[in-house]
Amino acid sequence: MGHGVVRGVTRAPEITLTGSYGLETRPLFASTQMRLEAGQWTCLLGRSGVGKSTILRLILGLPTQGRFIGTVTADDGHPLDGRAGYMAQTDLLLPWLSVRDNVVLGARLRGERPDLDKAHAMIDRVGLGAYHDKKPAALSGGMRQRAALARTLMEDRPLVLLDEPFSALDAGTRADMQDLAAEVLRGKTVLLVTHDPAEACRLGHHIKLLSETGITSWAVPDAPPARDVDDPQTLQAQAALLAYLRGTS
Numbered sequence: 001m002g003h004g005v006v007r008g009v010t011r012a013p014e015i016t017l018t019g020s021y022g023l024e025t026r027p028l029f030a031s032t033q034m035r036l037e038a039g040q041w042t043c044l045l046g047r048s049g050v051g052k053s054t055i056l057r058l059i060l061g062l063p064t065q066g067r068f069i070g071t072v073t074a075d076d077g078h079p080l081d082g083r084a085g086y087m088a089q090t091d092l093l094l095p096w097l098s099v100r101d102n103v104v105l106g107a108r109l110r111g112e113r114p115d116l117d118k119a120h121a122m123i124d125r126v127g128l129g130a131y132h133d134k135k136p137a138a139l140s141g142g143m144r145q146r147a148a149l150a151r152t153l154m155e156d157r158p159l160v161l162l163d164e165p166f167s168a169l170d171a172g173t174r175a176d177m178q179d180l181a182a183e184v185l186r187g188k189t190v191l192l193v194t195h196d197p198a199e200a201c202r203l204g205h206h207i208k209l210l211s212e213t214g215i216t217s218w219a220v221p222d223a224p225p226a227r228d229v230d231d232p233q234t235l236q237a238q239a240a241l242l243a244y245l246r247g248t249s
């Protein structure tokens with residue numbers, strides 16, 4: 001996740017991760033291939049500890065606890081440095097900065113002039129209009145998660161990796177933030193790690209299930225994402241996915 005976008009490479013790439021990964025004590029996945037289709041949302045589910053965040057960190061080139069033997073490639077052949085946005089499970093807000101300054105942190109770190117109007121609008125859109133000048137300590141967990149979401153959506157990256165970005169939100173706010181993310185990230189290549197079958201069935205162009213035996217694909221509803229929360233086929237798909245996940249846990 002370096003800084004500075006590779007010049008001219010702003011098209012959303014297709015990403016392929018191929019390889020095996022082991023912790024010191026045990027293998028996590030063997031000869032796995034995972035493809036993120038260009039400009040589409042791929043949702044990744046699987047039980048806790050199976051390796052979802054690890055896959056996301058491998059794509060980003062961030063350090064992990066184990067050993068990866070394999071490759072992560074983009075279909076345009078260019079490195080991913082500077083092209084990926086990342087929202088981690090923990091909000092990673094800097095406690096001494098206001099919400100506004102946290103949201104424009106990326107630009108500041110790159111030595112660019114931040115787009116304060118865009119930041120203002122994004123903070124309003126995540127429902128933190130009354131908190132622009134507040135420090136993270138004055139925010140609830142769900143509010144901090146929305147500040148981190150605003151920071152991620154500020155960055156106009158062609159590849160965006162989201163690790164349970166809506167997990168701390170109440171149901172109504174969660175649906176609103178899903179709609180916002182789907183709108184702002186339309187046309188980007190997105191990997192969303194989630195535990196929520198309903199979320200995956202609303203947002204995914206593709207749904208992948210990670211288990212000890214590898215990655216399998218799960219059929220998505222016909223309607224394009226973001227699907228309505230009351231779309232019958234989406235509700236049916238999420239019920240079937242939940243039943244499957246319960247059976248495999």
Ligand SMILES: Nc1ncnc2c1ncn2[C@@H]1O[C@H](COP(=O)(O)OP(=O)(O)OP(=O)(O)O)[C@@H](O)[C@H]1O
Binds near residue numbers: 046048050051065
């Ligand atoms: N800091 C760490 N130290 C040692 N082992 C770790 C560490 N972080 C993760 N692991 C190991 O790596 C495995 C995969 O972790 P990972 O965070 O990728 O799982 P996950 O599927 O994202 O889990 P969750 O759904 O709970 O977030 C875990 O089973 C754990 O044993």
